[in-house]
Amino acid sequence: MSPEERDFVAAVAESQNMTVSAFAREWILLACKQLVEEEGAGNFAAIAAREEAERTKRRQERLAEKSLAKMAKSIDV
Incomplete structure (x- = not known):
């Protein structure tokens, strides 16, 4: 991940009052749920x-x- 991407993720996480790791965990869970819905x-x-x-x-x-x-x-x- 580039420094710009890290800064962007950090800014979005901060705007949601979340830590970067909590924000990443949420997105990973959402992506997994979407895959399960799409693939079964x-x-x-x-x-x-x-x-x-x-x-x-x-x-x-x-x-x-x-x-x-x-x-x-x-x-x-």
């Missing part, structure tokens, strides 16, 4: 489930790699 809550639930599944898969792959590395190290003894 079901789509977001599906996206969240898919992302969690991908994180779990990556975590399991890392654990498997570590286990294989330990086994390989023990065989080299």
